[in-house]
Amino acid sequence: MGQTLVEKIIARAASKPTVRPGEIVTCKVDLAMILDSGGPRKVWPRMKELGVGVWDREKLIVVTDHFVPAVDAETAQILKISRDFVREFDIKHFYDMKGIGHIILAENGHLQPGMFTCGGDSHSTMGGAYGCYMSGFGGIEMTGVCITGEIWTRVPETIRVDWSGKFNQAVVAKDIMLHLCRALGMDNAFKAIEFGGETVRNMSMSERGVLCNMAAELGGEAGVIEPDDITLAAIRAAGKEPAPDALKWRSDDDAVYAAKHAFDASTLQPQVAAPHAPSNSGPVDDYKGKKIDQAYIGACVGAKLSDLHMAAEVLRGRKVANHVRLLVAPATQKVYADAAADGTLGILTDAGATMLASGCGACAALGAGVLSDGEVCISTTNRNFQGRMGSNKASVYLGSPYTVAAAAAAGTIADPREFLP
């Protein structure tokens, strides 16, 4: 009986020839990422209490992204703890205010097919775009990982999701995920999601990342995509050499899945998720005309260079509606610089966008751009739970960068296809 990609990676990390879903195994971690939010501030006091240090200074990556830049004494202190931690344990890879961790890992070539990796954030599933297993954990569990380099897992069943067909204009990976949140529900806990099919194979790494990122919204342990030449090219572009056997990390033809779903991308319309859940989604037409106060282009899932390009396509030569504030927080400083160099930034600021620092910011009500009572925001982020972006009396709609930019220009939720040539 064949194995899925996820089963193969877990078996390798657990030093076993094979594993079966439901089995509980302890895995050796190839790479772990902790962030300012749930990282050193949570982990270090516990390490002190136990009198132990980090398991591997080269395999533990530290990123500050949630509370950057500091806005008050508390957030400054949280960031300081991260910096002190890095110094104390001589951590090799520290990305201080360079951008959002999930994108930083990809930009710097840290991920390789077949790796077993852990991150101290729920959207760590994004790493799976590189054909590795990456799952999110809370600070308390990352404490165990930081000390021992190991974690237990119950081998998840895999759900296979295939997409075929060509996208319509202004339809992108984000629309797939908003649609899947409704179609598959957000309750796929203890299962891994494997994305495939011709539509996925044709996607850039940046778009594949969106699928795996929002596997977290589906409730999955991980989101994975089998590696191919596009994966290897991205690793090389980040200045690293892929492992010689990188492409062997695939599911067997006779692998057993918990379920297999097939969808047709050519019938998909731009999607919008209404308050207060990503699963509360439907075609943009259902929400057309809803007046907005803020449009937010930000977050790991929605502020990569390709996302800013989508927004610029819509906003080129246009202005943000009078009563709307458009906030743009490029996912990393590299994205910021690249967008400046290729003219994208100019298009956005000409349209009236306010540029914000690279980091999590308003996505989780941690930095600039939070919402007040009664305000309506449309956002490229991945979650719109009540209170997520500030006041628990605010309303957050989710959409792709195309859809968010169109709403910014129209002042109301609008069909992005009407704004494209």
Add this chain to the structure above:
Amino acid sequence: MSIVSGKAWRFGDEINSDLLAPGLYLKSANEIMAQHCLESVDPTFAKSVQPGDVIVAGHNFGVGSAREQAALSLQLLKVGAVLAESFARIFYRNALNFGVPCLFFPQYNEISAGDKLEVDPVAGTIKNLTTGKGYTVDPIPAHLMEMITDGGLMPHLKKKLGKGRAA
């Protein structure tokens, strides 16, 4: 781990991490965060919950962020157990690591707010003293039992490492 007894607090489906631990307070001390736990759905909860009280909810409890405060707040408020139709994975793992037992409870709808409950997480039994009904559920998974009976990951690691201050 001893038997939990307290009154039931009823919540609906998909009680998410932003409701359990609102982002606006993530930078605050854990004790302050705990005071805002679930305030968007029940402003009286954090003020009135008593040690040993039990949360009873629908599906996908804890969905969302990895923020450990979502589970830690329940530990700080001394919630005895969470009984839900299903749990989101990170919350479930965090809660067990903090020694807050989580049990999958398909009949959660038979419990009303205020019912007096007795829960034995190790045996997997739930008694509703108000209605007199008893239930059997899957106990805490065996591989986690040692950690749970030790009181969570930290006391467990201390025992394993054999150093640090006493639990």
